[in-house]
Amino acid sequence: MKLMYFDDYKLGVVNGDAVVDVSSVVRDIAHTGPHDLINGVIGRFAEYRPRLERKPAARAYRLPMLRSARRCRGRSISTAWP
Secondary structure (H helix, E strand, C coil): CCEEEECCCEEEEEECCEEEECCCCCCCCCCCCHHHHHHHHHHCHHHHHHHHHHHHHHHCCCHHHEEECCCCCEEEEECCCC
C-alpha cells in the first residue's frame, strides 16, 4: 500500500495510476497539520490498514472518486509498507 498527500494535503491511497481520497477514513485522528495526521496513521496503522484497503476497492469503480495520479500535485509519504 502506498499513501500520498495530494491537492493541498488530502490523504490518498495510490491505486494503480490513480489515487483515491481516504481523508474521510482518517478524519477521526486528531491533527493540526499533515505531519500530525500521518503520525497518527502510522501510530495506529494496524487499526487503519483494513479501512484504508477497503476504501480503494469500494470506490474503484466510481470514477469521480478517482483522480489520475499523473495529474495530482502529490507529496509522497512512504512506499515502505507492503
